[in-house]
Amino acid sequence: MALVGNIRDFGLSDFLYLVDRGYKTGCLHLSRGDEQAILFFEKGKLIYAARREGEQLGEMLIRQGKLTPEQLEQARQVQNGNTNGMTLTQIILSENMMSQEDLQQTLQTHTEESVYGLFGWPDGEFRFEQGQKPDLNEPVMPIPLPVENLIMEGVRRIDEWGRIKDRIPSTDMIVRFLDQPGAKAKGVKLSPEEWRVFARINGKDTLADIAQKTNLSEFDVCRIVYGFVTAGLVDVVKKPRPAPLTSSSRGAQPMEMPRIKKSLVSRIINRIRGM
Amino acid sequence: MQTVKMVISGAVNAGKTEFIRSISEIEVVSTERRASDDTKLIKKETTVAMDFGRIAVADDLVLHLFGTPGQKRFDFMWEILSEGMLGLVVLVDSTRPETFRETNRIIEFFTSYRDTAYVIAANKQDRPNAWSPDELRLALRQPPHVKVLPCVASERESVKNILLELLYVIMQRSED
Ligand SMILES: Nc1nc2c(ncn2[C@@H]2O[C@H](COP(=O)(O)OP(=O)(O)O)[C@@H](O)[C@H]2O)c(=O)[nH]1
Ligand SMILES: [Mg+2]
Numbered sequence: 001m002a003l004v005g006n007i008r009d010f011g012l013s014d015f016l017y018l019v020d021r022g023y024k025t026g027c028l029h030l031s032r033g034d035e036q037a038i039l040f041f042e043k044g045k046l047i048y049a050a051r052r053e054g055e056q057l058g059e060m061l062i063r064q065g066k067l068t069p070e071q072l073e074q075a076r077q078v079q080n081g082n083t084n085g086m087t088l089t090q091i092i093l094s095e096n097m098m099s100q101e102d103l104q105q106t107l108q109t110h111t112e113e114s115v116y117g118l119f120g121w122p123d124g125e126f127r128f129e130q131g132q133k134p135d136l137n138e139p140v141m142p143i144p145l146p147v148e149n150l151i152m153e154g155v156r157r158i159d160e161w162g163r164i165k166d167r168i169p170s171t172d173m174i175v176r177f178l179d180q181p182g183a184k185a186k187g188v189k190l191s192p193e194e195w196r197v198f199a200r201i202n203g204k205d206t207l208a209d210i211a212q213k214t215n216l217s218e219f220d221v222c223r224i225v226y227g228f229v230t231a232g233l234v235d236v237v238k239k240p241r242p243a244p245l246t247s248s249s250r251g252a253q254p255m256e257m258p259r260i261k262k263s264l265v266s267r268i269i270n271r272i273r274g275m
Numbered sequence: 276m277q278t279v280k281m282v283i284s285g286a287v288n289a290g291k292t293e294f295i296r297s298i299s300e301i302e303v304v305s306t307e308r309r310a311s312d313d314t315k316l317i318k319k320e321t322t323v324a325m326d327f328g329r330i331a332v333a334d335d336l337v338l339h340l341f342g343t344p345g346q347k348r349f350d351f352m353w354e355i356l357s358e359g360m361l362g363l364v365v366l367v368d369s370t371r372p373e374t375f376r377e378t379n380r381i382i383e384f385f386t387s388y389r390d391t392a393y394v395i396a397a398n399k400q401d402r403p404n405a406w407s408p409d410e411l412r413l414a415l416r417q418p419p420h421v422k423v424l425p426c427v428a429s430e431r432e433s434v435k436n437i438l439l440e441l442l443y444v445i446m447q448r449s450e451d
Contacts, residue, residue: 004404005372010414018413166376235416238387260361260449264336268279269442271332272435275298 001130008123011163013154013230015126016147020044021232027132032124037114040134045144048107048134049114057107057139058088061098066106071097076137089139100142107141112150119154148188148231155227156191161219164226168207171218173236175210175225176203188231197224201234277336281441282356283326284343284381285366286374290398290428291342292326294366297434299328299340343381357385362441363393366428367415369405375414382415392448394441396426 007015007030015028019041028039040048050057058076061067067075075091082091092098098106118124134140158164190198196214205213211221228234283291326342341356357363363385367378385391395417397408406414408423417423422440427433 002404003372003406003410009373010375014414018410021413022410166379260445262446262449262451264277264279265361265442265446265449267336268332268338269439269446271330271338272298272438272442275330275431275435 003126003128003130005126006123007121007126010126012118012121012126013151015128016151016154017230017232019128020147024128024130025133026128026130027134029127029129030118030121030124032121035121035124037118039115040132040140042133042144045146046111046115046150047140047144048138049111051114051117057110058137060110061106061139064106066098066102067092071095079137085136087136087140089142092139093142103139104142107139108145111141111145112153115150116153116157119157146187148233151231152188152190152194152227155223155230158223158226161222164222167229168222168226168236171207171211171222172239174204174206174239175201175228175234175236177201177234178232188233193220194224194227197221198228201228206239207236276334278339279336279361280339280341280356280359281438282341282343282360282363282385283366284353284363284385285396285398286368286377286381288371289366289368289374289378290396290426291366294364294396294398294426294428294434294437295326295328295340295342297428297431298330298438300331301329353384357389357391361392362445363391364437364441365393365395366398366426367395367411369397369399369407369411370402372406372414375411379415382417392441392445394422394424394437394444396424396428396437398426398428400425401427 012030018024019028021044023044025042026040028041030037030039035051037049037051039046048057058067058072062069062072075088075095075097078091078095079086079088086094089103092103093100193214193216197210197216200210200213207221207225208218210216210225211218214221216224225234225236229236283294285291326340328340328342330338330340332338341360343353343356365378365382365385368374382393382395386393395411395415397406397411399405408425411417412419412421412423415423422444424437424440425433426437
């Protein structure tokens with residue numbers, strides 16, 4: 001079954017997070033007016049992206065002088081003829097038409113550029129077809145791309161508060177690391193400014209504090225932290241509400257939930273079970 | 276006679292009325308108008324719309340279910356409704372990602388300043404293209420300990436299951 005929606009409501013970076021954490025395999029189809037894009041993922045990582053539905057990355061390799069038309073033709077024939085499910089990428093590599101490094105670099109650059117442009121879309125329909133795999137006759141990246149870097153790059157392009165406010169409603173919120181960001185953080189490439197913010201995160205300072213300590217604008221700090229949040233590295237929480245100065249009629253801890261007896265709960269459980 | 280209450284919240288059209296109707300022993304008192312009428316009436320309407328359901332547990336104990344009015348202008352009601360509640364069900368229309376942000380705001384409202392027992396019901400699982408509970412957990416950024424449960428609000432068994440799962444959460448934090 002497909003996941004459908006509009007990136008106006010559920011942003012591309014949110015989608016990438018879902019794909020990453022959900023370890024998803026499939027194809028994300030995006031369209032906006034007559035613009036289109038397709039992104040293939042395998043186990044949560046990006047393996048192929050094209051900006052038009054019928055765009056051929058094989059032809060792109062020819063345009064870039066990486067393969068001759070004859071080589072591509074030959075590789076495709078071998079691919080068509082083989083019965084053991086070898087991909088075009090595997091054939092290009094096994095026939096020594098390109099080095100793995102060169103193929104990766106060329107496809108990765110193209111892929112990243114394709115995806116970065118998509119972050120500029122204010123809206124656009126998306127449809128994620130679970131399990132859909134790219135055409136075996138198209139070159140996928142030999143090494144799948146983790147999406148955190150794409151998310152961070154997408155966030156670097158945000159220039160207005162709208163999106164950011166969704167996850168960071170105020171600069172008075174505290175930034176803290178998620179339980180185990182370690183493994184995720186390792187692969188993420190940060191700019192020097194992002195590192196400065198990253199290094200200041202301590203679970204106590206608010207965004208405003210961090211802006212002050214790093215000498216960055218509050219907007220920049222919020223944008224950077226928004227990226228960390230979206231990439232699943234940190235989260236932001238409200239400051240604990242200070243104890244009220246005057247004692248209210250509800251006592252010192254007005255927000256405590258009422259204490260409930262187990263016997264009461266189990267009576268309700270039994271009643272509902274019996275319905 | 277003791278009464279306890281649970282609050283059923285969620286964006287407009289998430290299925291709150293349906294949910295309460297499926298389990299309540301009384302005809303659901305719903306003063307809420309359909310969303311389509313709503314846009315027409317938005318200026319005129321001044322009454323607070325909400326759903327109310329009731330389950331008698333025993334002669335001396337009643338469970339009340341309150342649906343929150345979905346429209347923003349009734350936010351003030353939420354505070355009143357949530358006072359002393361036993362727990363909260365947050366319904367999400369699993370087929371409409373455009374409501375996920377609003378859902379997050381609702382969760383945030385009910386949980387940021389108090390330790391509310393809650394579960395998320397991934398409603399309308401019977402519809403094609405419903406996002407699965409796992410996908411919703413990621414989309415809503417809910418930590419692993421929060422229950423995100425499949426739900427079809429029009430089916431009583433499904434609604435029972437959601438309420439039971441919420442009660443198990445409440446049970447864990449209750450005292451002997
Ligand atoms: N298919 C399906 N439709 C549902 C389900 N729950 C609610 N609906 C429908 O969704 C619409 C909105 O439900 P309603 O209970 O009025 O939503 P409310 O605005 O949250 O009170 C109505 O047409 C319901 O019949 C469900 O689980 N499955
Ligand atoms: Mg309703």
